Amino acid sequence: MHQHHRHRARLPDPGEAIALNLGIEHITEEFVVRIDADTVIGPRCLETAMRHFANPLVGCVGGIPMPREERTWIDKCRLIEVYMRHGFFQVSLDGYQGVMGIPGMFAIYRRSQLLEVGGIVQGMNGEDTDICMRLAAAGYHSVADPSAVYYSETPASYAHLREQRTRWFRSIYHLTARNRAILFDRQTMIGTFVLPFNLVNAARRAMLAPLLLFATIAGLAFQSTFTTLQWQPIVATLLGMSMIMTVVVCLIWRPSSVKYIPAYLCFRLLRSYFTLASTLSLIYPPMHPHLPRTLLRQKRA
Template sequence: MTTVSALVPAHNEEQGLADTLESLLAQTRAFDEIIVVDDCSTDRTREVALAHGVTVFTAECNQGSKARAQNYGLPYVWTDLVLPVDADTLLAPDYLELILEPFENPNVAIAAGCVMTRFEDRPTERGRSIEYLFGFHFQRPIQNAANSPVVCSGCCSAFRTDELRAFGGFPERTIVEDMDYTWSKQEEGRRAVYVGDAVAWAADPSTMTYLRKQVWRWMSGFFQNVRIHTARLARHKPVLLLWILIAIWDIVSAPLWYAMPFLAIFVFHASVLWTLTWWLGMEILLLTPPLVYAAHRRRIPYRRVFRNLPYLYVNKVVNTYYAWKALVVELILVPLRLTRGLAVYEKGRA
């Protein structure tokens, strides 16, 4: 039988760690070992972990990023598979059982499930809930059907341990190790798989400050990977490169799309009613079917989904700003050696 360990990097996570560990201990298919890497915490993270009877390793000094903290714990993993889980993420009881199924295919190197928001109390969390519903129920299944997932989410992906070690561990050359490894494995001809039935709930930024930090890290990491991987993807995985180019086009064209109503009204003198009807109609046409499907599949009240929809546009403003900033920094300034780009890892939640 395939053996599997959970690996939980944790720095000052005493408030949420207990819930995460309880979700790991409640799996219908038990983990063979649960390892917590206490990344030099100054709170009761270590005590909370020990109280749950899991294996705990404490780093002598803070590792500086999630990838480094995971690599600190990787030598202690003895199982066939390792499943890193963020210390503020919960797994559905059947998550492990479902995520193991793709590994029956020896060509699968990494698999990840569907991520949902744990909390919807703040505007940033509500906006993120819509982003996840759309992304994990529209974009991700299509990418998976094309055998080209753009990323296996780092909060809940499973890896073949020996293969990960042979790669050198979780990549530290970019600020987003999950995307780096997902692209690297597919360049090698290995498979990354999205398992839509396996559900995890992540705690997302609850304030604008943390949203900006997280989005800046995600966008910088995306373009770091574009800079590093484009040539190899063009040779070895052109379908994945196509999805990446579509994402870049979305980023580049986003300001134009949101400026179009103003251009139509003030430049081309179109009627306000016609312009808003056309623009809002296109938005509704693009968003509604995937959101209705997602709400139906996850048994979420439609009222709740559409209540959260306006907050999506707050997040979109932040996403667009930092995506453009990351594009300029990572694809122009870094190659010109005018900056190092983003190298400091900051958490997206207090």
């Protein structure tokens, strides 16, 4: 028989990271499971995720965050986004230990490793990815298992979507500033390739909407000036290889979801606008606890 203990603690200050760190300090179990209030884990999700900890070098495990419903256009676009991000790109990163972050909606950590790298950072966007990056710098790696399914709510309005995406897209700059020591670090795939690639991708995504606006104005209002401007490069920029990959991934995961791709392509433009807005509204608040100046790198068998 397993005994389950409940402990209620009073927070000195409000905040998710503060609550998480307080919980990590009070528990004595070997593993920490983080589940957001709007998240419901699927059948055997915990069992599927926990099996990866048989490898002592695994520091964090997550799953695939499916939307709860498919009613609104946001739900449908989010479904395609999940297939692309978590069902394709994240799986490929897992092949060479390049998973940079596990969403905090559902994540499992080893408590000892969390304490080793300093706990959850406070006062920044992307604290869930930050802890995975620090685990990677300490010699551990994260695993994203798409067979560990959980369900999370999607934004119910445009305003909520904008607020959510501004936080998400702003986090890449906070993460880079805080973990700049591992940028181009050859000892981890995250520093060597994944983080630089994400920075370039964020810059590209932020400029997609302005470039499309420029091309539209140039093509409609200044045809006599831009005589060599053709519509094919514009379409290729908007669609191109990304649309082909989206179709392929949807066919692999669920063929019926292909009908949501047109809405998703429009959503990509909106996402570009949110990325630009998050870049132009960057703030750098103080972060606690401070990252140690050096993380001891140990080769673990």
